[in-house]
Amino acid sequence: MDRDTIRAVVRAAPRVLELRELPAPPVGPGEVRVRIRAVGICGGDLHYFEGRGRVTNPNRALVVGHEGAGVVDAVGPGVADLRPGDRVVIDPQVGWCGHCDHCLRGARHLCPRRVDMGYMTDGACRDLVTLPRACVYPLPHHLAWDAAVGIHGLAATVHALEQVPYRMDASVVVLGTGPAGLYFLQLLAAGWAARQVVAVGRNAGRLALARRLGAHEVVDARAVELVDAVAALTPGGADLVVEATGAQSVQERAVDLVAPRGTVLTYSPGLAAIPFEQVVRKEVRLVGSTGVTGCMRTAVRLVAAGKVDTAALVTDRYPLTETQAAFEAATADDKGGFVKAMVTL
Ligand SMILES: [Zn+2]
Ligand SMILES: [Zn+2]
Structure with a gap:
């Protein structure tokens, strides 16, 4: 490799990564x-890796990965603070x-011309990446x-909780113990000071x-039985139910678990039909969320201050040359002790 070239991991075809x-x-x-x-390696990367879900460019060969961290290599003219x-x-x-209206109102994640690394344009699994100053923290x-690699995912959960009306002394159910669920429960226990945080999952280690x-x-x-077990712990229902599994069978139960006038935060893109009858009769508030605008710096501070532990989620580490193995571990059916993979360069 000479000075003018870099290594990059490109998805050549579904489930096939190549070092180029x-x-x-x-x-x-x-x-x-x-x-x-x-x-x-994040759940959002796996859709493009596998060529399923709402993939924008299923046939384009792009550099994978979006949760990148590193060291400033060079700054362009006009960048004085890094x-x-x-x-x-x-x-x-x-x-x-x-x-657009969304950009001008500080919500660039809702911009119709939003472009994300790792599945819409080239991602982070490469030696050098050039970004606008506004994307570097x-x-x-x-x-x-x-x-550091968990900060973007944490920022997305911070942004999601900022959409939810805060309730003092809340009873909360977090559905899902993947990285998002594990960030949510830390924010709710530490940041919200929730009275009760119930985590629901399907893996003993998690x-x-x-x-x-x-x-x-x-x-x-x-x-x-999910609903009976959670209802026994949260008589009358939970003030907040966070749906972070992406599993249709669980999504369909989220509204069953919430108290009248409670909130269901639907974090994972869903396939389930929403039970509007219950939403109306219980005056349930349904909240969706996407993106991180304005929350990256908050996430950095929460991690730096030790209020949220993102490092605890990284269970598997791979060099760049073994990025394929990292993605395969993340998509395995039986995850064992796996929570989150990290590729190092
Ligand atoms: Zn992510
Ligand atoms: Zn815009």
């Missing part, structure tokens, strides 16, 4: 070039128009890469981790 050499990206005015050191050597984490939404020096990270009670949905 690409030209090193230039850095222009207002841009920052980051030498990537670590990339977290220097080579600074440790940073990236916001992978690299495209927005800047002049400085990290404190003490923060490990294990912790349920134990949920308890260690702040869940007051855990329910193994393989062993019990």
Whole structure:
């Protein structure tokens, strides 16, 4: 590899990743070039890897990955507040128009011209990435890469909870013990000071981790009937139910679990029919959420202050040359002790 080329992991076909050499990206005015050191593998990457779901460009061969962190390599003209050597984490939404109503109201994640790395344009699994300055967030020096790769996912859950009306002394049910569920329960236990956080999952190791990270009670949905078991723990229903499984069978039950006038936060894109009869009769508030606008810096601070543990979720580490194995571990049917994979460069 000479100085003008970089290594990159490209999805050549569904479930087939290839290590390729690409030209090193230039850095222009207002841009920052980051030498990537670590990339977290996220549920959002797996749709494109497998070629399923709402994939925008299923046939394009793009560099995979979007949860990147690294060190500033170079800055373009006009960037005065970052220097080579600074440790940073990236916001992978690299495209927005800047002049639609949503952009002008500070919600660029709703821009019709939104472009995300890793499945709409080239992603983070490469040596060097050039981004707009607005997509690069400085990290404190003490923060490990294990912790940094979870910051974007955490920011998305922070953004989601900002859509939910805060309730003091709340009873909360978190459906799902994947990374999003494990971020949510930490935010709800620590940030919301919820009276009760019940985590519902299907994997003993993840349920134990949920308890260690702040869940007051855990329910193994393989062993019990979900609605009965949760209702026994939350008489009258939960004030907030967070749906973070993406499983249709669970999504259909979320409204059953919420108290009258409670909120259902639907975090994973769903296939389930919404039971509008119950929504009306219980005056349920349904909240959706996507994107991270404005929440990356909050997520950095929460992790830096030790209020949320993102590093605890990283169970598997792979070098860039074994990115294929990282994606296969993340899509395996029986995950065992796996929670989240990280690729290091
Ligand atoms: Zn992600
Ligand atoms: Zn816009």
